[in-house]
Amino acid sequence: MTAYALQRRTLAGAALLLLVAAVVFVADQMVRTLGTLTAVERERDTWQRPEEIIGSLDLRPGQTVVDLGSGAGYFALKMAPLVAPTGRVLAVDLRRQSLAFLWIRARQGGLANLAVIHGEPDNPRLPPGPVDAALIANTYHELTAPDRILKVLFTSMRPGARLVVVDRGPRASTESRSEATAHHELTATAARDEITRHGFLTEFTDERFIDRAADEDIWWLMVFRKP
Known part of the structure; x- marks a missing residue:
């Protein structure tokens, strides 16, 4: 074997070792992140009242429900079994990394009826077909194009479909919409005005759904x- 061939083989071996090390590192980080997500969500279960939020959607097997701003799947993973086996959960988010973890978690849990969708700030990119319910949890205040998002949702939803929105707002505020978004909060009144302007009817409002004394927000x- 020539010195050149030996050098190439050595470099190829080193590259393979680096690749294996990188794969092991990524896999380890993924396992750690999944473990962290589980721990964080268990703590969130103690105060977020997820059963009541999901119950407000009145889900049934066979329905299609949208989770707009799904993140890594806190609500989507809970809703998927409720509409199975023929129903679907369409989990929409702007963050590819969150959707990647949600996809992995859904496959780990055998939730084949959960689809992840990489949306755009002004378009959730929903597939064709009627939507029976939609959830926007801890996300509405982040919307930079709420009118466009609401228009798409209203068009996609069948008559009688429910939209449940849960978010946090300041205890007292005179902020504008843009200022509130920057502070990651929005009053219920401001959100209700925007949503009803697009044709939705208000069924129920609880402006103190979660009120923890230690929090600045409600x-x-x-x-x-x-209709």
């Missing part, structure tokens, strides 16, 4: 219906 919950 979480509100509202249920809307498409």
